[in-house]
Amino acid sequence: MTAHLSTIRATFWREVAEHRLNRFLHVHLALATVISVLPLFTPDATERSAPAWVLQGVLYCLSLSSLLLGLSAAHGDADEFPLLFTQPMARGAWLSGKVMALAALLCPASLLLVAPTALTGGVSGTLVYVAAAAGGVCLAIALVGLAIGFWVRDHVRGLLLALGVWFGLLFGTDLVLLALSGAPWVQQYPTAWVLPLMLNPLDALRVTVLFGLERTAPAGIGTGSLVGWWLEHGGLWLTLMLTAWMAAGFGLGLVGATRRVDG
Amino acid sequence: MTTRHRVVVGVLVIAGAVAAVRAATVEHSTPASPAEQPGPSASADSRLPTPDSRRRTAWLQTQLVTAPAGTLITVPAGVYHGPFLVARSLHLRGEPGAHLVGDGRTHTVAVQAADVTLEGFEVSGSGLDLGKDHAAIHVTGPRAVIAGNRIHDALHGVYVRQADGARIEGNTIVGTETTLEPVDPMAAAGTPSEGELCEVSLNQNQRGNGVHIWNSSHHVVARNVIRHTRDGVYFSFVDRTEVRDNDIEGVRYGLHYMYSDDNRFEGNVFRDNAAGAAIMNSKHLVLRRNQFLANRSHRAYGILLQTVDDTTLEENRIVGNTIGLFFESGHGNRVVGNTIANNHIGIHASDSSDGNQFTGNNFVGNLHTVETTGGNLTSVWSVDGRGNHWSGAVTVDLDRDGVADLPHRELDLFGQIRRDLPVIGLLAGSPGERLLRFVHARIALPGLPGVTDPAPLVHPTRP
Known part of the structure; x- marks a missing residue:
C-alpha cells in the first residue's frame, strides 16, 4: 500500500513538473482566462451571461485543449515506457498519479473560468455548478485523450485520432441525430434517439446548462419520461455520466498502458 | 392619561366627527383641521375593528351617504372597515396611512356612481371568490379615477365592469399569495380564532388579476406596479384603451387580452412572468416600446x-x-x-x-x-x-x-x-x-x- 502511495505521489509530482512546460496546458489556461473575463464586458448581466460563456468556451475550446493535454500526458512518457515499466511499480498506481495530476491542473482552471465573475458579483450556486460541470467535462475529456495516447503511441496518428474523436463528440452526434430525426422508427422511440445525447459529455453539458439550469426549454421537449427526468436532474446525470466516462478513460488507459511496449 | 384628559380627548373626537360631517357637506371642502378629524389608527392589526376604527368607519360611511356630488372628502390616516359603497360622484382622497379594509366577503370598495375619484388609499381585504369577481376596488360607474392607491390582500386589484372611461393610474397592486383558512373546517363554527387558522398558499390560478377590465372602452391604465397577481392586466371586450408605463412582474400573463380592438400599449415592462403578453382575437392594436x-x-x-x-x-x-x-x-x-x-x-x-x-x-x-x-x-x-x-x-x-x-x-x-x-x-x-x-x-x-x-x-x- 505504501509502495502504491509512493508511486502515486512520485508520478503526481513528476507529471505536474512536466506539465509546467506543456504548451497545451498553457493554451488551456490562456483560453480559460480569456473566457473568464468575457462576461465582464456585459456589466449589467455578468452573472447571467457567465454560464453561457463558460458553456461555449468548454464546448468549442477547452474540450479540445483538455483532450490534447491528456494525449500529450500519455505521449510524454511513451519514450520512457521501456524504462518505466521495468521498475517494480503497479501501473494502476502510476496511472492514478497521472490522472490526479491532470485533475489538479484542470480543476483550478475551471475555477478560473468563473473567478472574475465571482469576484465582481459574488459567489452563487449557479457559478459553482457551472465551474464544477466544466471541470468535470474537461477532466473526462482529458482522460479520453490519455487513453487515446496509450493506445495510439505514434504522435501524429494519436493527434489525428484525438481530433476525430473531438469532432465526433462536438458535431458528429448532433449531425447523426439530425439525420436520423426524420425516420419513422426514430419518431416511434424518441428515448432511443435521446440516449446518445445523454451519453455524450459535451451534449450533456450543453443540455444541462441551457435547458436544466436556465429552464427555458419549450413545453413539448420535456414530455417524455426520460427527457423529463433528465431536464429535472441534469446535474445528477452529468455527475454520473462523467464519472462513468472517467472510469472508462482510466480503464482503457490502463489497458493501453499495459500493452506490449513494442506493440 | 388622567380621567380628565380622556374626557377632553373624547369631546374633541366627537366634536371632530360632527365638524367633519358638516365640513363634507360643503362642495370641494378643504381638509378639516386635525383636531376636527378622526385620529390616526392606534391599531397594528387592521383585521380587527377597534373603537377608534369603528368611529372612523362610521364617519366615512356617513360621508359616502350624505356628501353631495362633487365633494372632495379627505380621509385622514387610520383603518376604516368596509365594505364601502360609493354611489355618489365623490372625490375620495386618502391621506398617507388611510387604509380601507374589506370584510373578506365582497368588494372592499364598490364604485357605482359616475365620475368617482379614489386616490391615495391603502386598500385590502376583499373577498376571494373568483365566481363573484371580488375586488379591492370594483368599478361599475363610468369615468372613475383610481389613482395612487396601494392594493394588497385582495382577489382582483381593480375590476372595471361595463363602465367606460376609467383612469387607473399610479397604483401598486400586490397579489394575494397566501390566505388564512381554518385548520379544521368542519370543527370551526362561526368566526374562528387566530389559533384556529393556518396560512394556505394560493396558486396562481386561484388569485385575481391586477387590473381586470370587461366590456367597456376608452380607459387609461398607466404607471401601475403589479406583482404576484394571476394576470397583470386582463382585458376582455375592451376597446380604444391606452395601457402605458406599467411595470408588471411575477404574474401568470403580464397582459391577458382578448376580443379587444383599437388599443395602444406603450412603455410597459413585463418581466419574469409565465408569459409577457397573451393577445388573442383582436385587431388594430399598437404595441410600442414595451419590454418583454x-x-x-x-x-x-x-x-x-x-x-x-x-x-x-x-x-x-x-x-x-x-x-x-x-x-x-x-x-x-x-x-x-x-x-x-x-x-x-x-x-x-x-x-x-x-x-x-x-x-x-x-x-x-x-x-x-x-x-x-x-x-x-x-x-x-x-x-x-x-x-x-x-x-x-x-x-x-x-x-x-x-x-x-x-x-x-x-x-x-x-x-x-x-x-x-x-x-x-x-x-x-x-x-x-x-x-x-x-x-x-x-x-x-x-x-x-x-x-x-x-x-x-x-x-x-x-x-
Missing part, C-alpha cells in the same frame, strides 16, 4: 399573438424569453424595429399566419431564431428594400448602404419534425445545428425550411 423580459418557463412567451390582425409591434424589446414572439393565425401585422434577443426561440410564425411584414428588427443571440410550421409564403421579411438585422449573418455590403448585398437565409432546421419528435428541440443551439446553419447561410441547402430576408441590415437598428 425574461418570461421563462416551459410554456412562456414574450408576446403571444393568436388571431390578431392589422396590428403594429414597434420598437419593443423582447429579450430572454422561452419564445420571444409567437404568431398564430395573424394577418396583416407589422413587426417593425423590435429587438428580439437571447430568447430560446426568437420568433415562431405558424403557417396559418400570412401577410405579415417584418422589417428593421434585430434578431440577436437567440438560441433558435426562427421557428416555422410551414411556408409562410405571403409574409415578407423586408419592406422598401430594408430587411432585418440577423446576428451571425454573412453581410457583404460593397456599396456601403447598410443593406447587405446578399439575402440572408434563416434556417429552421427542425421544421415539421418538431411535431413528430419534440425532443429534437434539445439540439437547438447545438454545435451540429450551428454548423449546418453556418453552411446554409453560405450555400442554400435544398429542402430545408426557413425564411429568407432579401435585404438584411448590416447594423442593428436602434429601438
Whole structure:
C-alpha cells in the first residue's frame, strides 16, 4: 500500500513538473482566462451571461485543449515506457498519479473560468455548478485523450485520432441525430434517439446548462419520461455520466498502458 | 392619561366627527383641521375593528351617504372597515396611512356612481371568490379615477365592469399569495380564532388579476406596479384603451387580452412572468416600446399573438424569453424595429399566419431564431428594400448602404419534425445545428425550411 502511495505521489509530482512546460496546458489556461473575463464586458448581466460563456468556451475550446493535454500526458512518457515499466511499480498506481495530476491542473482552471465573475458579483450556486460541470467535462475529456495516447503511441496518428474523436463528440452526434430525426422508427422511440445525447459529455453539458439550469426549454421537449427526468436532474446525470466516462478513460488507459511496449 | 384628559380627548373626537360631517357637506371642502378629524389608527392589526376604527368607519360611511356630488372628502390616516359603497360622484382622497379594509366577503370598495375619484388609499381585504369577481376596488360607474392607491390582500386589484372611461393610474397592486383558512373546517363554527387558522398558499390560478377590465372602452391604465397577481392586466371586450408605463412582474400573463380592438400599449415592462403578453382575437392594436423580459418557463412567451390582425409591434424589446414572439393565425401585422434577443426561440410564425411584414428588427443571440410550421409564403421579411438585422449573418455590403448585398437565409432546421419528435428541440443551439446553419447561410441547402430576408441590415437598428 505504501509502495502504491509512493508511486502515486512520485508520478503526481513528476507529471505536474512536466506539465509546467506543456504548451497545451498553457493554451488551456490562456483560453480559460480569456473566457473568464468575457462576461465582464456585459456589466449589467455578468452573472447571467457567465454560464453561457463558460458553456461555449468548454464546448468549442477547452474540450479540445483538455483532450490534447491528456494525449500529450500519455505521449510524454511513451519514450520512457521501456524504462518505466521495468521498475517494480503497479501501473494502476502510476496511472492514478497521472490522472490526479491532470485533475489538479484542470480543476483550478475551471475555477478560473468563473473567478472574475465571482469576484465582481459574488459567489452563487449557479457559478459553482457551472465551474464544477466544466471541470468535470474537461477532466473526462482529458482522460479520453490519455487513453487515446496509450493506445495510439505514434504522435501524429494519436493527434489525428484525438481530433476525430473531438469532432465526433462536438458535431458528429448532433449531425447523426439530425439525420436520423426524420425516420419513422426514430419518431416511434424518441428515448432511443435521446440516449446518445445523454451519453455524450459535451451534449450533456450543453443540455444541462441551457435547458436544466436556465429552464427555458419549450413545453413539448420535456414530455417524455426520460427527457423529463433528465431536464429535472441534469446535474445528477452529468455527475454520473462523467464519472462513468472517467472510469472508462482510466480503464482503457490502463489497458493501453499495459500493452506490449513494442506493440 | 388622567380621567380628565380622556374626557377632553373624547369631546374633541366627537366634536371632530360632527365638524367633519358638516365640513363634507360643503362642495370641494378643504381638509378639516386635525383636531376636527378622526385620529390616526392606534391599531397594528387592521383585521380587527377597534373603537377608534369603528368611529372612523362610521364617519366615512356617513360621508359616502350624505356628501353631495362633487365633494372632495379627505380621509385622514387610520383603518376604516368596509365594505364601502360609493354611489355618489365623490372625490375620495386618502391621506398617507388611510387604509380601507374589506370584510373578506365582497368588494372592499364598490364604485357605482359616475365620475368617482379614489386616490391615495391603502386598500385590502376583499373577498376571494373568483365566481363573484371580488375586488379591492370594483368599478361599475363610468369615468372613475383610481389613482395612487396601494392594493394588497385582495382577489382582483381593480375590476372595471361595463363602465367606460376609467383612469387607473399610479397604483401598486400586490397579489394575494397566501390566505388564512381554518385548520379544521368542519370543527370551526362561526368566526374562528387566530389559533384556529393556518396560512394556505394560493396558486396562481386561484388569485385575481391586477387590473381586470370587461366590456367597456376608452380607459387609461398607466404607471401601475403589479406583482404576484394571476394576470397583470386582463382585458376582455375592451376597446380604444391606452395601457402605458406599467411595470408588471411575477404574474401568470403580464397582459391577458382578448376580443379587444383599437388599443395602444406603450412603455410597459413585463418581466419574469409565465408569459409577457397573451393577445388573442383582436385587431388594430399598437404595441410600442414595451419590454418583454425574461418570461421563462416551459410554456412562456414574450408576446403571444393568436388571431390578431392589422396590428403594429414597434420598437419593443423582447429579450430572454422561452419564445420571444409567437404568431398564430395573424394577418396583416407589422413587426417593425423590435429587438428580439437571447430568447430560446426568437420568433415562431405558424403557417396559418400570412401577410405579415417584418422589417428593421434585430434578431440577436437567440438560441433558435426562427421557428416555422410551414411556408409562410405571403409574409415578407423586408419592406422598401430594408430587411432585418440577423446576428451571425454573412453581410457583404460593397456599396456601403447598410443593406447587405446578399439575402440572408434563416434556417429552421427542425421544421415539421418538431411535431413528430419534440425532443429534437434539445439540439437547438447545438454545435451540429450551428454548423449546418453556418453552411446554409453560405450555400442554400435544398429542402430545408426557413425564411429568407432579401435585404438584411448590416447594423442593428436602434429601438
